[in-house]
Amino acid sequence: MKINLKPLAKIWILFFATTFTVVSCTKDGDPILPPSIEMSHADSELTVAFEEELILTATSTANTEYEEEWKVNGEQVSTESSYTFQSNQSGTYTVEYRAYNEAGEFTKEYTVIVDVKKRPITDHSNIYVTTLFEYKPAPGQFINKAPGNHESAEGILGGKGLVSLGAWGGYIVLGFDHTVVNNDGEDIMIYGNAMANFAEPGVVYVMQDENGNGEPDDIWYELAGSEFGKEGVIRNYSVTYTRPETATADIPWKDNKGNEGVVKTNTFHKQPYYPEWITENEYTLKGVLLPSGNIDMSNPSYITSNPFEFGYADNTQGGDKIDISNAVDAEGNKIKLTGIDFIKIQTGIQANMGWLGELSTEIVGIADLSLLSEN
Ligand SMILES: [Ca+2]
Ligand SMILES: [Ca+2]
Numbered sequence: 001m002k003i004n005l006k007p008l009a010k011i012w013i014l015f016f017a018t019t020f021t022v023v024s025c026t027k028d029g030d031p032i033l034p035p036s037i038e039m040s041h042a043d044s045e046l047t048v049a050f051e052e053e054l055i056l057t058a059t060s061t062a063n064t065e066y067e068e069e070w071k072v073n074g075e076q077v078s079t080e081s082s083y084t085f086q087s088n089q090s091g092t093y094t095v096e097y098r099a100y101n102e103a104g105e106f107t108k109e110y111t112v113i114v115d116v117k118k119r120p121i122t123d124h125s126n127i128y129v130t131t132l133f134e135y136k137p138a139p140g141q142f143i144n145k146a147p148g149n150h151e152s153a154e155g156i157l158g159g160k161g162l163v164s165l166g167a168w169g170g171y172i173v174l175g176f177d178h179t180v181v182n183n184d185g186e187d188i189m190i191y192g193n194a195m196a197n198f199a200e201p202g203v204v205y206v207m208q209d210e211n212g213n214g215e216p217d218d219i220w221y222e223l224a225g226s227e228f229g230k231e232g233v234i235r236n237y238s239v240t241y242t243r244p245e246t247a248t249a250d251i252p253w254k255d256n257k258g259n260e261g262v263v264k265t266n267t268f269h270k271q272p273y274y275p276e277w278i279t280e281n282e283y284t285l286k287g288v289l290l291p292s293g294n295i296d297m298s299n300p301s302y303i304t305s306n307p308f309e310f311g312y313a314d315n316t317q318g319g320d321k322i323d324i325s326n327a328v329d330a331e332g333n334k335i336k337l338t339g340i341d342f343i344k345i346q347t348g349i350q351a352n353m354g355w356l357g358e359l360s361t362e363i364v365g366i367a368d369l370s371l372l373s374e375n
């Protein structure tokens with residue numbers, strides 16, 4: 001908020017301020033001086049490592065008495081001249097110092113950035129993802145057998161395998177054994193089974209271990225691919241799949257936009273398509289819906305699905321290189337991540353492709369590009 005004072009008001013304020021200073025005196029009759037402070041850190045923006053101590057000190061440069069306080073994100077944390085800041089949650093903090101007496105005040109505001117807990121690359125670091133945290137595919141023709149079961153999901157740990165994520169919204173959450181640093185350019189290689197004219201794009205999300213506990217319980221950031229912001233893309237999309245009456249019937253779904261449809265069963269894959277390990281009779285998947293406009297079904301015996309320009313899994317023949325710098329927050333604003341620990345990939349398109357069955361993203365392997373290029 002900006003306050004515009006009329007000239008007369010300014011004069012009155014000046015008058016009172018002047019008067020106040022003059023009448024503020026010590027018991028001995030000497031005028032009280034406002035606090036004059038030198039801070040240990042002159043820069044207003046400071047970066048510290050995860051759990052690193054930052055000792056901030058305010059030193060008086062005038063012979064005067066005053067009160068002082070420190071606040072972190074608006075909450076008072078100390079009334080001493082020195083404050084040790086330390087945090088085990090990465091992020092941006094506001095640290096304010098204030099010294100005040102009846103003659104005036106001194107303030108200093110810091111923006112303190114706590115970096116994520118970095119797990120450095122060692123000689124033993126794996127090129128590929130090493131931990132499976134969650135595998136929750138949507139229904140599909142490959143689900144409940146290879147490549148759509150937990151064994152398949154575990155099969156891409158530490159190397160290459162093949163796992164299918166089922167129809168739209170199906171996802172997998174994986175972790176590296178080290179922090180993948182956001183270097184210049186692309187950082188992660190995602191191998192899929194796309195062919196030149198047959199892409200099944202999956203949306204990629206990344207997470208930093210912001211609380212340093214080794215678990216993906218922090219914030220997911222979507223990596224904006226080439227379709228981000230374009231017409232037909234729906235963020236905050238969700239689909240609820242329902243277990244069919246008979247195990248091998250089409251799988252009904254409803255989305256949060258009032259649409260409904262089915263994941264069609266076909267004669268090539270006769271097992272139940274609804275994940276059998278999900279005990280609930282319906283489940284909802286949430287994420288980003290990508291448009292299906294690149295799918296050409298005009299020749300039913302030769303259906304094609306052209307790739308998007310960049311930024312998706314199972315999109316480009318030979319693999320997709322992904323840049324962490326494309327991360328966006330929930331509002332779609334760009335966010336700067338120095339590195340990531342966890343990755344989530346999710347089928348991005350809802351489409352029945354005739355005899356080919358539903359569009360489903362496949363993952364063959366996920367590698368740290370910085371290690372891959374050395375090998
Ligand atoms: Ca990068
Ligand atoms: Ca965590």
Ligand SMILES: [Ca+2]
Pocket residue numbers: 164200358359360361362
């Ligand atoms: Ca597929």
Ligand SMILES: [Ca+2]
Pocket residue numbers: 192193194199200314360361362
């Ligand atoms: Ca595929």
